[in-house]
Amino acid sequence: MSRRILIVDDDEEIRLALRMLLEDARYEVVEAPDGMAALRVLRASPDHLVVLLDNLMPGLEGMELLAQLEADGDGEPSPHAYILITASPQHVVPALAERLARLGVPVIAKPFDLDAVLAAVAAATNRLEANAGG
Amino acid sequence: MTREDKALAKRDDVLARAKSARRGSPPGRITLDAVEHAGTAAASRFSFVASIASGDQRAWEARYGALVLATGQITWTATGDGADGDGQDWCLFTGQAPEAAGAWGWLEALHPDDRARAASAWGDALATRSIYEIDYRVRRHDGEYRWLLVRGVPVLEADGSVREWVGTATDISERKRVEDALRASETQLATELADMRRLEHISGQLIQGGNLDALYTQILDAAIAVMRSDMGSMQMLYPDKNALRLLAWKGFDPASAAFWEWVHVESGSTCGVALATGARVLAPDVETCDFMAGTDDLDFYRLSGIRAVQSTPLVSRGGRLVGMISTHWRESHQPAERDLRLLDVLARQAADLIERRQAEEASAHLAAIVASTSDAIASKTLDGIITSWNASAERMFGYTAQEIIGQSVLLLIPPDRHSEEDRILARLRAGKPIEHYETVRVTKDGRPLDVSLTVSPVRDSAGAIIGASKILRDITERKRAEEALRASELALQEANRHKDKFLGIASHELRTPLTSAKANIQIVARRLAGAIAASDGDAAALLAQLRPLQRLLERSEGALDRLGRLVDDLLDISRIQAGKLELRPEHVDLVTIVREAVEEETAAWPDRDVRLEGLAELGGEALSSGDARAPGTVLEVEADPDRVRQVVINYLSNALKYAPPDRPIAVRVETREGEGVARVAVRDEGPGLTPDQQAHLFERFYRAEGISHLQGSGIGLGLGLSICREIVERHGGAVGVESVPGDGATFWFTLPLAAGGDPGVEGERQGAERL
Numbered sequence: 001m002s003r004r005i006l007i008v009d010d011d012e013e014i015r016l017a018l019r020m021l022l023e024d025a026r027y028e029v030v031e032a033p034d035g036m037a038a039l040r041v042l043r044a045s046p047d048h049l050v051v052l053l054d055n056l057m058p059g060l061e062g063m064e065l066l067a068q069l070e071a072d073g074d075g076e077p078s079p080h081a082y083i084l085i086t087a088s089p090q091h092v093v094p095a096l097a098e099r100l101a102r103l104g105v106p107v108i109a110k111p112f113d114l115d116a117v118l119a120a121v122a123a124a125t126n127r128l129e130a131n132a133g134g
Numbered sequence: 135m136t137r138e139d140k141a142l143a144k145r146d147d148v149l150a151r152a153k154s155a156r157r158g159s160p161p162g163r164i165t166l167d168a169v170e171h172a173g174t175a176a177a178s179r180f181s182f183v184a185s186i187a188s189g190d191q192r193a194w195e196a197r198y199g200a201l202v203l204a205t206g207q208i209t210w211t212a213t214g215d216g217a218d219g220d221g222q223d224w225c226l227f228t229g230q231a232p233e234a235a236g237a238w239g240w241l242e243a244l245h246p247d248d249r250a251r252a253a254s255a256w257g258d259a260l261a262t263r264s265i266y267e268i269d270y271r272v273r274r275h276d277g278e279y280r281w282l283l284v285r286g287v288p289v290l291e292a293d294g295s296v297r298e299w300v301g302t303a304t305d306i307s308e309r310k311r312v313e314d315a316l317r318a319s320e321t322q323l324a325t326e327l328a329d330m331r332r333l334e335h336i337s338g339q340l341i342q343g344g345n346l347d348a349l350y351t352q353i354l355d356a357a358i359a360v361m362r363s364d365m366g367s368m369q370m371l372y373p374d375k376n377a378l379r380l381l382a383w384k385g386f387d388p389a390s391a392a393f394w395e396w397v398h399v400e401s402g403s404t405c406g407v408a409l410a411t412g413a414r415v416l417a418p419d420v421e422t423c424d425f426m427a428g429t430d431d432l433d434f435y436r437l438s439g440i441r442a443v444q445s446t447p448l449v450s451r452g453g454r455l456v457g458m459i460s461t462h463w464r465e466s467h468q469p470a471e472r473d474l475r476l477l478d479v480l481a482r483q484a485a486d487l488i489e490r491r492q493a494e495e496a497s498a499h500l501a502a503i504v505a506s507t508s509d510a511i512a513s514k515t516l517d518g519i520i521t522s523w524n525a526s527a528e529r530m531f532g533y534t535a536q537e538i539i540g541q542s543v544l545l546l547i548p549p550d551r552h553s554e555e556d557r558i559l560a561r562l563r564a565g566k567p568i569e570h571y572e573t574v575r576v577t578k579d580g581r582p583l584d585v586s587l588t589v590s591p592v593r594d595s596a597g598a599i600i601g602a603s604k605i606l607r608d609i610t611e612r613k614r615a616e617e618a619l620r621a622s623e624l625a626l627q628e629a630n631r632h633k634d635k636f637l638g639i640a641s642h643e644l645r646t647p648l649t650s651a652k653a654n655i656q657i658v659a660r661r662l663a664g665a666i667a668a669s670d671g672d673a674a675a676l677l678a679q680l681r682p683l684q685r686l687l688e689r690s691e692g693a694l695d696r697l698g699r700l701v702d703d704l705l706d707i708s709r710i711q712a713g714k715l716e717l718r719p720e721h722v723d724l725v726t727i728v729r730e731a732v733e734e735e736t737a738a739w740p741d742r743d744v745r746l747e748g749l750a751e752l753g754g755e756a757l758s759s760g761d762a763r764a765p766g767t768v769l770e771v772e773a774d775p776d777r778v779r780q781v782v783i784n785y786l787s788n789a790l791k792y793a794p795p796d797r798p799i800a801v802r803v804e805t806r807e808g809e810g811v812a813r814v815a816v817r818d819e820g821p822g823l824t825p826d827q828q829a830h831l832f833e834r835f836y837r838a839e840g841i842s843h844l845q846g847s848g849i850g851l852g853l854g855l856s857i858c859r860e861i862v863e864r865h866g867g868a869v870g871v872e873s874v875p876g877d878g879a880t881f882w883f884t885l886p887l888a889a890g891g892d893p894g895v896e897g898e899r900q901g902a903e904r905l
Contacts, residue, residue, distance in 0.1 A: 011646045011650060013646075013647070013650030013654070013689055013692070013693055014646060014649055014650045014653065016650075016689070017649075017650050017653035017654050017657060017686075018653070020657050020686070021653065021656075021657055024657070024660065024661070024664075056638065056639070056642040087641040087642040087643075087644075087645035087646065087649075088637070088638050088641035088642065088645075110642075110645040110646065110648070110649040111645055111648045111649040111652045111653075112649060112652075112653070113656075114653060114656045114657070114660070
């Protein structure tokens with residue numbers, strides 16, 4: 001079965017590169033150019049998605065998106081699996097790091113290696129399937 | 135030998151014996167020997183009782199003798215030559231045998247010290263036949279010496295010779311005693327008077343003031359005089375050290391004075407012990423003084439030749455020990471009670487006056503502080519009436535002391551703070567402390583003053599609070615400085631915040647194109663490997679696989695170009711910070727530069743409506759036509775064309791990035807009449823900027839918050855505008871932005887026109903003016 005991946009990044013080049021990479025790996029890809037668009041997709045999606053989330057975006061930033069989704073679930077964790085992509089992992093403040101750890105969100109630093117992205121996506125997919133199976 | 139010769143010989147003999155008696159033998163025995171001797175020599179002629187021998191006679195004698203003894207009144211007679219006479223009373227009085235008293239024998243009854251004087255006086259009287267008068271001490275029959283006043287008068291014959299002497303001797307011992315007592319008391323009175331005068335003189339000096347050191351010396355001199363001592367010292371108590379400091383000294387060896395410069399309670403000196411006990415200490419002999427034994431102090435007493443010493447505390451009327459006065463003697467000495475009493479008077483007076491002088495000096499010192507301080511110092515009653523007002527208060531508030539004293543303190547307090555004064559007065563009356571605080575007061579001309587206020591209660595001597603003293607410090611300057619400091623701290627925080635933000639954004643902006651370029655190249659590599667493996671030598675299939683990869687590489691190139699521009703910006707900023715931004719000015723046409731920059735930038739945005747206005751437009755050029763400029767559109771400036779192009783591109787790319795794509799952007803080139811400058815302005819119809827954003831936009835690292843930009847354009851490093859400003863200002867021009875939030879923004883810059891670089895045709899100037 002093919003797992004759907006949501007790519008959230010304001011940079012079109014990055015979205016395109018990720019799309020090609022993931023499609024080559026036989027994933028189905030959805031794109032969102034900013035946080036608000038991503039929020040709409042996630043709220044509407046009946047499936048549980050793997051989300052590649054850029055942290056620094058105009059409008060709604062990646063971490064704000066996560067907080068928003070957590071609020072939506074009324075304390076329940078979001079059913080989707082997230083991977084945070086950031087250009088400055090050293091700027092993830094302790095409070096956010098704690099939130100990421102609690103949500104089980106891995107962080108990938110830019111510029112990333114494609115194999116690392118694929119590995120993280122594969123792990124997230126497995127997690128979602130394990131949850132669905134349980 | 136005549137009778138007179140014999141008598142004189144007898145006299146000489148008696149005197150010689152008396153002299154030798156005084157030299158060493160007991161006077162009583164000598165006297166007795168002399169009496170016996172004299173008695174045998176002259177008994178026959180000095181007879182007055184021989185003719186009367188009956189019992190009646192004896193009874194009369196007894197009564198008469200009692201009378202003589204009771205009244206001390208003796209009558210006597212002597213022959214003209216003094217060698218014989220009636221000495222009955224004398225013998226009764228002295229107990230001398232009549233034969234012993236005859237001739238010069240009576241001298242034996244006199245006090246040995248008086249004999250020579252008496253003999254000489256009697257001899258003179260005999261020789262000159264003049265009245266004989268003398269007083270001397272006579273040993274009465276009971277052995278007690280009595281003073282007798284003896285008078286004798288010669289009774290003369292017709293031929294002028296002396297028939298006889300008649301005289302009296304009166305016991306004047308009582309009178310003598312009274313006289314002596316009087317004399318002694320007069321002497322004492324004189325001494326005490328002198329001492330009192332000395333004290334009085336010192337009091338006068340103390341009251342008059344003057345040099346304290348001179349005063350100490352005077353007190354010391356007086357103490358030495360009063361105590362009849364050889365040396366003296368005066369010390370001042372330093373209560374914080376509980377030690378005595380030597381103020382003045384007389385007669386010491388300098389080494390002793392140095393040793394006693396400071397004397398502590400544990401010292402082995404009398405002053406140390408007096409300090410410890412608070413009472414006078416006497417050491418009549420330092421060699422036998424138990425507390426001095428074995429101390430260094432004793433050595434220094436010896437060094438100065440001191441054998442006896444006393445130390446008397448100087449205690450003020452208030453009971454405060456202010457110092458010590460000591461006197462020293464070369465011989466062992468026990469001071470007399472009277473001397474000590476006088477010293478006490480001196481010490482009390484000196485202590486009081488020293489204390490007063492100290493207080494006066496302290497209050498003079500305080501008065502000087504009050505007069506010279508830059509703080510306003512004022513006092514008020516418990517009803518808030520001003521009672522004192524110093525010079526600084528005059529300066530600070532503009533009221534003279536004369537104007538304000540007697541007025542209410544409310545005059546100085548802004549009306550909306552009058553309740554503050556009520557609270558202060560209420561606390562004062564209640565005896566509660568008032569913390570120092572900051573508030574506002576008003577000057578005479580109505581100016582508000584930021585002041586720091588300290589209020590302390592003023593108490594009367596009984597301790598009751600009768601008012602308050604206030605110290606006001608003008609803190610307007612300090613407030614201003616504090617605000618400036620706060621502002622600069624905020625600015626620093628803001629700058630740091632911008633810098634942190636900048637670092638986050640720089641990481642993002644630099645890594646994003648790097649990420650996409652790297653990802654694209656990796657994908658190309660993967661697909662190339664996959665395609666080659668899958669083509670299996672089929673060239674057509676391979677070509678179909680390779681074609682999309684070309685696009686990926688082009689994208690990578692674009693990403694790397696973006697990265698290159700960011701790196702350029704960073705390098706520019708580094709150069710600017712290092713002061714090494716180099717310009718290569720040329721004589722160039724600004725219109726051409728602007729047109730070329732606009733063409734270059736808009737090439738990537740074919741759908742956007744970008745218009746050239748002003749001179750460029752008047753030159754008849756349409757952007758789309760793009761080629762050669764029309765004649766007469768030249769606007770010459772002395773500038774680095776690449777850098778000016780960079781500025782135009784920056785302005786324009788911002789407009790393209792932030793303005794809605796469907797709204798036109800205008801680029802206008804014009805001259806400013808009279809200013810000698812060319813002006814380039816880029817106007818967009820984007821969200822506009824707040825005044826605060828406008829104020830900071832050209833600052834390094836500044837980024838206007840909350841402004842959305844076109845997707846995929848990157849948000850940049852926030853360095854562009856600050857680089858633009860640096861470039862333009864280095865050319866002698868200026869940058870600026872005009873904007874109303876919600877109604878777009880106009881970014882402009884000016885450059886000075888090159889000398890003679892006027893617009894090339896008349897029409898242009900008119901056109902510029904019209905615009």
